Amino acid sequence: xxxxxxxxxxxxxxxxxxxxxxxxxxxxxxxxxxxxxxxxxxxxxxxxxxxxxxxxxxxxxxxxxxxxxxxxxxxxxxxxxxxxxxxxxxxxxxxxxxxxxxxxxxxxxxxxxxxxxxxxxxxxxxxxxxxxxxxxxxxxxxxxxxxxxxxxxxxxxxxxxxxxxxxxxxxxxxxxxxxxxxxxxxxxxxxxxxxxxxxxxxxxxxxxxxxxxxxxxxxxxxxxxxxxxxxxxxxxxxxxxxxxxxxxxxxxxxxxxxxxxxxxxxxxxxxxxxxxxxxxxxxxxxxxxxxxxxxxxxxxxxxxxxxxxxxxxxxxxxxxxxxxxxxxxxxxxxxxxxxxxxxxxxxxxxxxxxxxxxxxxxxxxxxxxxxxxxxxxxxxxxxxxxxxxxxxxxxxxxxxxxxxxxxxxxxxxxxxxxxxxxxxxxxxxxxxxxxxxxx
Amino acid sequence: xxxxxxxxxxxxxxxxxxxxxxxxxxxxxxxxxxxxxxxxxxxxxxxxxxxxxxxxxxxxxxxxxxxxxxxxxxxxxxxxxxxxxxxxxxxxxxxxxxxxxxxxxxxxxxxxxxxxxxxxxxxxxxxxxxxxxxxxxxxxxxxxxxxxxxxxxxxxxxxxxxxxxxxxxxxxxxxxxxxxxxxxxxxxxxxxxxxxxxxxxxxxxxxxxxxxxxxxxxxxxxxxxxxxxxxxxxxxxxxxxxxxxxxxxxxxxxxxxxxxxxxxxxxxxxxxxxxxxxxxxxxxxxxxxxxxxxxxxxxxxxxxxxxxxxxxxxxxxxxxxxxxxxxxxxxxxxxxxxxxxxxxxxxxxxxxxxxxxxxxxxxxxxxxxxxxxxxxxxxxxxxxxxxxxxxxxxxxxxxxxxxxxxxxxxxxxxxxxxxxxxxxxxxxxxxxxxxxxxx
Numbered sequence: 003x004x005x006x007x008x009x010x011x012x013x014x015x016x017x018x019x020x021x022x023x024x025x026x027x028x029x030x031x032x033x034x035x036x037x038x039x040x041x042x043x044x045x046x047x048x049x050x051x052x053x054x055x056x057x058x059x060x061x062x063x064x065x066x067x068x069x070x071x072x073x074x075x076x077x078x079x080x081x082x083x084x085x086x087x088x089x090x091x092x093x094x095x096x097x098x099x100x101x102x103x104x105x106x107x108x109x110x111x112x113x114x115x116x117x118x119x120x121x122x123x124x125x126x127x128x129x130x131x132x133x134x135x136x137x138x139x140x141x142x143x144x145x146x147x148x149x150x151x152x153x154x155x156x157x158x159x160x161x162x163x164x165x166x167x168x169x170x171x172x173x174x175x176x177x178x179x180x181x182x183x184x185x186x187x188x189x190x191x192x193x194x195x196x197x198x199x200x201x202x203x204x205x206x207x208x209x210x211x212x213x214x215x216x217x218x219x220x221x222x223x224x225x226x227x228x229x230x231x232x233x234x235x236x237x238x239x240x241x242x243x244x245x246x247x248x249x250x251x252x253x254x255x256x257x258x259x260x261x262x263x264x265x266x267x268x269x270x271x272x273x274x275x276x277x278x279x280x281x282x283x284x285x286x287x288x289x290x291x292x293x294x295x296x297x298x299x300x301x302x303x304x305x306x307x308x309x310x311x312x313x314x315x316x317x318x319x320x321x322x323x324x325x326x327x328x329x330x331x332x333x334x335x336x337x338x339x340x341x342x343x344x345x346x347x348x349x350x351x352x353x354x355x356x357x358x359x360x361x362x363x364x365x366x367x368x369x370x371x372x373x374x375x376x377x378x379x380x381x382x383x384x385x386x387x388x389x390x391x392x393x394x395x396x397x398x399x400x401x402x403x404x405x406x407x408x409x410x411x412x413x414x415x416x417x418x419x420x421x422x423x424x425x426x427x428x429x430x431x432x433x434x435x436x437x438x439x440x441x
Numbered sequence: 442x443x444x445x446x447x448x449x450x451x452x453x454x455x456x457x458x459x460x461x462x463x464x465x466x467x468x469x470x471x472x473x474x475x476x477x478x479x480x481x482x483x484x485x486x487x488x489x490x491x492x493x494x495x496x497x498x499x500x501x502x503x504x505x506x507x508x509x510x511x512x513x514x515x516x517x518x519x520x521x522x523x524x525x526x527x528x529x530x531x532x533x534x535x536x537x538x539x540x541x542x543x544x545x546x547x548x549x550x551x552x553x554x555x556x557x558x559x560x561x562x563x564x565x566x567x568x569x570x571x572x573x574x575x576x577x578x579x580x581x582x583x584x585x586x587x588x589x590x591x592x593x594x595x596x597x598x599x600x601x602x603x604x605x606x607x608x609x610x611x612x613x614x615x616x617x618x619x620x621x622x623x624x625x626x627x628x629x630x631x632x633x634x635x636x637x638x639x640x641x642x643x644x645x646x647x648x649x650x651x652x653x654x655x656x657x658x659x660x661x662x663x664x665x666x667x668x669x670x671x672x673x674x675x676x677x678x679x680x681x682x683x684x685x686x687x688x689x690x691x692x693x694x695x696x697x698x699x700x701x702x703x704x705x706x707x708x709x710x711x712x713x714x715x716x717x718x719x720x721x722x723x724x725x726x727x728x729x730x731x732x733x734x735x736x737x738x739x740x741x742x743x744x745x746x747x748x749x750x751x752x753x754x755x756x757x758x759x760x761x762x763x764x765x766x767x768x769x770x771x772x773x774x775x776x777x778x779x780x781x782x783x784x785x786x787x788x789x790x791x792x793x794x795x796x797x798x799x800x801x802x803x804x805x806x807x808x809x810x811x812x813x814x815x816x817x818x819x820x821x822x823x824x825x826x827x828x829x830x831x832x833x834x835x836x837x838x839x840x841x842x843x844x845x846x847x848x849x850x851x852x853x854x855x856x857x858x859x860x861x862x863x864x865x866x867x868x869x870x871x872x873x874x875x876x877x878x879x880x
Binding site for chain 2: 029032033034036037040041043044046143149150151154155158159160161162163164229287290302303304305306307308309310311312313316318319321322323325326328329330333334336337338339341342343344346348
């Protein structure tokens, strides 16, 4: 790679290359261009988008792309190999070829900003190690919770804390669906169809609805918060597709709101990491996060409880996070301090099985409506150490009844053992729902 | 000042000196000591508290101060003049002698962290200019909203945005008092006495109750958000001492919650900056911020709406912010990049008189209970361009009646003109309350 001494004076622009120009890329580009004079003052050197690469410039959506003075790059590799580019902004999405491009950019001693949660969750270790090796910056604020500055808060502002617990609403699609179910009484399928019509959900909604997206984000947040690498496969994951209006309605009656939560906590035995629909007590600040909004609630050893709230997706909010990263890196370039914030996964903490979780549970089961059933179930629960906080029997049709239980705190493995025995009872038709409860 | 080349190797500790060891100082010290191994890894160099200065070590509260290896400095000047100190942490409070000490520390090429809102609000210009001149860091996250990382968010994460509007609950004392009035129906004096008993309010509560504290914080936040220096005297300020339960109760009836808000906004004509009790619509996320908690709601050109929530005071939360700043500066020292985040007050924006504000108003007035009064007041309002959204007449005793108005948006100067004429009416006994309304 040629030396670029002449390009490091304070008058020379810091050159940026974009890989991808979809929702996120265009939002970042617009944010950058709209505020360039102020950003230049903040950095102390001019910034310029030198080139933009997309898969196919002939697609109609690029016809009017406002590229200003940026060049249309031949392809993504041309950006990554361009010796004049200082910062590569990866907004293509997907793991490949993004990973190869980002790694090559780092090897070429370029700094990288990415909005790609899947990339960081799946290949973060390798990518962060390469950045550290080269002494350059890799930043990915936009990969989690759109415009909400949670990653920088964890890495810098809260860096003096031991993070004890973190609860996030980090997937706008499922939060929109659950909000519709709660506020308007739609069934899941109706709310999903509406989310798809409004562009909040993909045609194939699996990644959102089954909690994959939230698990990516939790693995990224947890790696930073707990200073120990968390692979996405280590996150216990349950989606929201099985929820019915009955569960939403019981939540209301019992003083809870159903939310898909991403929860990370450190216990003396290790880390517990899980994504699942949850009965969240109505007094918790996260219950007021509705629609497509995101929020992350953090408990730190000194700071106590803090919460960050905002738009978790969208072109400009995500663009705001990308540009925040660009400015941070540009300031490092200006002060010859790239690599200033290396990877902080210093530890190798044990990650516990979800069965180790100690929490309250909400259980809904259908049983035969005859005497003694409630008693037999309660006995099994008691024998396994599951203490009942409240119980509600209803919908007695003469043949079938529905029993809803909320337990006190219990280790999950004990509850699972009890439920196996309950399920085996003749009088129990099925255990419809089993959700964890957060107060 | 002697050269300290030998002290810049990665093995040599970065030395910290504390000025003051009260609530904030002790919280910062404890946070730092509790997490030192992790902090050392994050910075890439060890950190050590070399010395601590307090006014009088003989006070009983210092008898058991856990100073570890830190020395008890002769006085604050000894810390500021010590060539081995790299970072001075000012937690003494008050403007003098803090300002002289901080300025001398900066002249001695030391970096400074301060938790002192009054210092930054009153002497910020001079202090930030001196830091820029010396190429060192001055950081003050703890000066606003305790542990909530709002300053770093505005300076870094949201740096790509033009900030349009900012609404803060930044004074825990008044928020505690208003929460008690709202939730338990206490009168102001009762709630204040309780806040004093719990240590949330000072013996002399003027600084909190009259909005001075919130005005300091707004002047700091606005200077950063709007990139233009705001002096605290330029913030319009009204306190909460005049509020009665009647105002709280009407708020509830009309769908509002009364909060002391610090509001900064940029209009095409200039900046509007004001601290006052406000009727805030119950759907606004800030209404759920109760007790001594703080929150800041920000609207940016790209990020849209974001909110930051947490503990606005207290030893450890404030200590968390101080240590976040220490870590940031230590990373800059490690990478020879101090001065990386200089003052960003590039502009000199016009600051508008509060009379230019365009907002809705809540008005409560006592009038003679006779025919035609309502009509005459309504006519005056209408003639001055004040359009009425709702009106409520009650408490008719036969002699006196109470009229409560909520207006549509109107320029404040027009409302003031109308109120002068209303006040002059024989039938109007007094205008009890006039509050601005936020939706």
